[in-house]
Amino acid sequence: ACTTLLGTLKPVPLSSAVHDSFHTWRGMRDPKEPGVRYNAGGCLIHGLTVVANSLHAAQRALGAGVCTADELRAALASDFEGADDLRNFLLRQSKFGSDLEEADSVAARIANKVSDMVAALRNPAGNAFLVDWSTPTTHLLYGYWVGATPDGRNARQMLNFGIDPLPGQTRADLPGRIASTWKLPFLKMTGGFASHIGLSVSDAPADVSLEAKGLWLRDRVIAPLFKLGSGEAETPFYVYFNIDDVAHLRQVLKNPKKYAPDGIYILRIHGTFVNFLDLSPAIQKDIIERLDPACAVA
Numbered sequence: 001a002c003t004t005l006l007g008t009l010k011p012v013p014l015s016s017a018v019h020d021s022f023h024t025w026r027g028m029r030d031p032k033e034p035g036v037r038y039n040a041g042g043c044l045i046h047g048l049t050v051v052a053n054s055l056h057a058a059q060r061a062l063g064a065g066v067c068t069a070d071e072l073r074a075a076l077a078s079d080f081e082g083a084d085d086l087r088n089f090l091l092r093q094s095k096f097g098s099d100l101e102e103a104d105s106v107a108a109r110i111a112n113k114v115s116d117m118v119a120a121l122r123n124p125a126g127n128a129f130l131v132d133w134s135t136p137t138t139h140l141l142y143g144y145w146v147g148a149t150p151d152g153r154n155a156r157q158m159l160n161f162g163i164d165p166l167p168g169q170t171r172a173d174l175p176g177r178i179a180s181t182w183k184l185p186f187l188k189m190t191g192g193f194a195s196h197i198g199l200s201v202s203d204a205p206a207d208v209s210l211e212a213k214g215l216w217l218r219d220r221v222i223a224p225l226f227k228l229g230s231g232e233a234e235t236p237f238y239v240y241f242n243i244d245d246v247a248h249l250r251q252v253l254k255n256p257k258k259y260a261p262d263g264i265y266i267l268r269i270h271g272t273f274v275n276f277l278d279l280s281p282a283i284q285k286d287i288i289e290r291l292d293p294a295c296a297v298a
Contacts, residue, residue: 004031004124031124041123042130042191045114046142047159049096049166052107053151057093061086061150076148079155091152097165099176108183111163115188132191134162136270137283158286162194167289175224194270196290197221197241240268246291252276253284 006029016028019036026035061067066089067075075083094103111133121129135142143158153166160166163181170177174197181195204213244267252259256277259265265276269287276284 006031034125039125040127040130040191042132043118044132044135044138045118046135046139047146048107048111048133048163049160049169050146050149050151050153052110053093053095053103053165053169054149054153055110056103056106057090057152058150060093061089072150076150079148080152087152090150091169093151095151095165095169097170097177097180099179104180104183107180108185111184112188115185119188119190128190130191131189132193133189134192134194134270135159136194137286140282140286161196161286161290164195164290174221178224242267242269242291244291246288249276249284249288249291 008031010029011027012029013027016026016035019028019038021028021035023037024033024035026033028034028036028039058072061072062069067086071083072086075086080087094100096103096107115131118129118131123129139159139161144156146159147155151166151169158166163184165177165180184193186193204216208216248259252265256263256265260277263275263277266273267276267287268274269279276287279287
């Protein structure tokens, strides 16, 4: 419906020309016969790890007799009011991103199933939907409309970003987190996916040369990310790093005249360069929480 409305109400002749539609003389938004060689449609998919962790934690709680299904349902409806023991139990269960098979396997099964379902859909032109597991800040918006979940997440809190765990739900180091994500079906994510890797200056070894810091970055970040030297086919990625410190970001927000006298502090977010100071408070908070391992959901 959206594709048809856009093609009917919002034609884009200049964009169509730039995208080489002169061989057809039809607009790129023509819903049934797009005038460009390459066209696609699809949807953003949210909440992978929230759903996976929720299913795993609920199964554990019910299996261990910690609660009944009705008690769990009531706790979620009340946003865990008066159910602190149950919420703490749910939070303690294995979470995706810790390289633990019991949780990772649930996320992989969900990602496979949902990817297949989306890819089976067709747009008005008859092309397959692209499967997109990235969430450009929409995980904040959609999370606001989602109630409490069995992974221990409170109502109206953000969903996970892209394919990442929720901030504070896993204490695994970066290689362990990457090991979890490598179990997902990336070849089915035809529309892409997003993952945030927060690197703090304090993560690197102190009092060593720049060369040693570079080797640390290669061995502890890049090697597990790309599986270099593993003998496996390398998967292409579009990667960018923001290397900053949580305390520094908070100082920038607290005293921008001192730390960003020109009113500009550039970060790379969702494929674009943005001024950190111009972002909404909710997005600023989200960036800091995803970078700060001390930010927990409990």
